[in-house]
Amino acid sequence: MDFFDTFLNMAVLRRSLPMLLDGLWLTLQLGAASIIAGLALGLVVALLGLYAVKPVRLLMRLYIDIFRSIPLLVLLIVIYYALPFLGLRLSSFASAMTALTLVSGAYTAEIFRAGIEAIPHGQFEAAEALGLNQRQTMFDVILPQAVRIVIPPLTNNSINVIKDTALASVVAMPDLLKQATQAQALTANPSPLIGAALIYIAFLWPLVLFVSYLERRYHGGRRA
Amino acid sequence: MSYVSIRDLHKYYGTYHALRGINLDIGKGEVVCVIGPSGSGKSTLIRCINRLEDFDSKSEIRVDGTPVVPGRALAKVRAEVGMVFQGFNLFPHLSVRDNVMLAPRRVRGTSRADAAKLADQLLARVGIAEQADKYPQHLSGGQQQRVAIARALAMEPQVLLFDEPTSALDPEMVGEVLDVMKSLAGTGVTMIVVTHEMGFAAQVADRVIFMDGGEVIETGTPQQVLEHPTESRTRNFLGAVLNH
Ligand SMILES: Nc1ncnc2c1ncn2[C@@H]1O[C@H](COP(=O)(O)OP(=O)(O)O)[C@@H](O)[C@H]1O
Ligand SMILES: [Mg+2]
Numbered sequence: 410m411d412f413f414d415t416f417l418n419m420a421v422l423r424r425s426l427p428m429l430l431d432g433l434w435l436t437l438q439l440g441a442a443s444i445i446a447g448l449a450l451g452l453v454v455a456l457l458g459l460y461a462v463k464p465v466r467l468l469m470r471l472y473i474d475i476f477r478s479i480p481l482l483v484l485l486i487v488i489y490y491a492l493p494f495l496g497l498r499l500s501s502f503a504s505a506m507t508a509l510t511l512v513s514g515a516y517t518a519e520i521f522r523a524g525i526e527a528i529p530h531g532q533f534e535a536a537e538a539l540g541l542n543q544r545q546t547m548f549d550v551i552l553p554q555a556v557r558i559v560i561p562p563l564t565n566n567s568i569n570v571i572k573d574t575a576l577a578s579v580v581a582m583p584d585l586l587k588q589a590t591q592a593q594a595l596t597a598n599p600s601p602l603i604g605a606a607l608i609y610i611a612f613l614w615p616l617v618l619f620v621s622y623l624e625r626r627y628h629g630g631r632r633a
Numbered sequence: 634m635s636y637v638s639i640r641d642l643h644k645y646y647g648t649y650h651a652l653r654g655i656n657l658d659i660g661k662g663e664v665v666c667v668i669g670p671s672g673s674g675k676s677t678l679i680r681c682i683n684r685l686e687d688f689d690s691k692s693e694i695r696v697d698g699t700p701v702v703p704g705r706a707l708a709k710v711r712a713e714v715g716m717v718f719q720g721f722n723l724f725p726h727l728s729v730r731d732n733v734m735l736a737p738r739r740v741r742g743t744s745r746a747d748a749a750k751l752a753d754q755l756l757a758r759v760g761i762a763e764q765a766d767k768y769p770q771h772l773s774g775g776q777q778q779r780v781a782i783a784r785a786l787a788m789e790p791q792v793l794l795f796d797e798p799t800s801a802l803d804p805e806m807v808g809e810v811l812d813v814m815k816s817l818a819g820t821g822v823t824m825i826v827v828t829h830e831m832g833f834a835a836q837v838a839d840r841v842i843f844m845d846g847g848e849v850i851e852t853g854t855p856q857q858v859l860e861h862p863t864e865s866r867t868r869n870f871l872g873a874v875l876n877h
Contacts, residue, residue: 529722535724537685549735
């Protein structure tokens with residue numbers, strides 16, 4: 410049994426490539442949609458958690474803690490298999506996007522909170538003393554500075570979201586992993602799985618390098 | 634007619650009684666220097682005037698007749714009261730010009746072109762027109778504080794609050810900032826300056842206020858307070874500062 414024939418069989422890979430690319434496209438759509446929705450949700454949760462009235466702040470805290478504690482796979486299965494009993498039936502894509510967004514939003518909220526809290530208090534005071542209202546203070550003064558701080562951890566979180574899209578294959582979404590397992594079954598050869606793994610790596614490795622670069626530059630900037 | 638009036642001002646940090654019944658009336662265009670030992674409540678006092686600090690609800694501060702209470706009135710007061718901080722607090726993500734333009738643009742709705750013109754005029758007035766495109770962190774401390782003054786002036790404030798504006802500066806840069814402040818005195822803007830620069834107080838102030846332990850101990854002309862203080866606490870403080 411030849412290693413290449415089994416694990417990197419070019420004929421099999423070529424035959425399954427269209428399936429893998431279909432899966433990749435869905436994976437990227439799910440990843441991008443969940444990342445963007447998670448960012449918006451996280452920003453809102455962070456701002457409410459910092460500045461809303463006490464009960465709302467506590468609610469946001471509760472949301473963050475719960476969705477950082479629950480395993481994503483459990484959440485996904487609850488949404489896909491349990492919610493229909495309440496009459497709420499979501500497609501596999503919608504289920505996966507909901508689960509990924511809820512969890513990503515919780516992590517993103519923590520990242521934004523830390524970024525905002527890292528801005529020196531004097532910046533808030535200078536903005537207030539000039540007569541800027543709370544919204545202007547946040548969007549013109551605080552967030553533009555916080556963004557620099559939060560980009561490395563947000564990129565890290567985005568990497569995690571893209572990796573976690575693979576869980577969607579358990580609710581029968583034909584994402585990259587699901588397509589690879591199906592191609593493997595069709596061809597009776599594991600090469601499509603290896604192909605899928607290589608595609609994940611090819612997409613995520615640059616992001617991983619980007620985070621390292623940002624972290625180095627950020628720390629370098631702080632020292633200067 | 635007093636422009637800033639402070640009635641029975643009390644401030645608590647938790648249970649700590651930081652301001653113990655301050656009464657002050659400051660006239661339009663008057664220059665008042667506030668002196669006193671560290672921890673005496675000088676910063677707290679001027680931070681109450683634009684309500685960066687909340688204060689006791691039975692106390693009253695009015696600026697141009699408007700009570701400094703949370704809400705719509707506070708926005709009006711803050712637009713009229715500029716503040717210069719010990720640590721500059723410039724916005725590091727904005728160029729020097731954009732630092733000065735931000736408040737007119739956002740609070741007054743001034744057009745970009747008009748705000749830029751105003752910023753360049755003010756930067757010229759504080760002597761740093763040629764630095765307008767740089768970022769604050771590339772300027773010296775003295776230059777940064779002059780930008781901060783220009784930023785405060787951009788709202789055309791009736792009152793300027795200074796909280797030890799030269800205390801964070803290297804000695805050779807103190808003069809350039811004090812010169813800018815001197816040039817503002819007598820232009821009609823009311824100035825309330827917390828400072829340890831006794832020479833500045835003697836030369837520029839209409840009135841000097843000595844604080845200790847959260848109270849105003851003595852107030853009068855620079856000559857009265859700095860040269861002929863009547864209170865022993867004032868004498869002790871001045872003795873310690875001048876022998877320094
Ligand atoms: N945010 C704060 N929380 C608690 N105590 C404070 C706070 N700010 C100031 N104080 C206390 O209030 C007193 C007056 O402070 P401050 O107004 O800063 O004095 P000064 O400016 O004259 O040095 C000091 O004893 C200080 O420790
Ligand atoms: Mg102080």
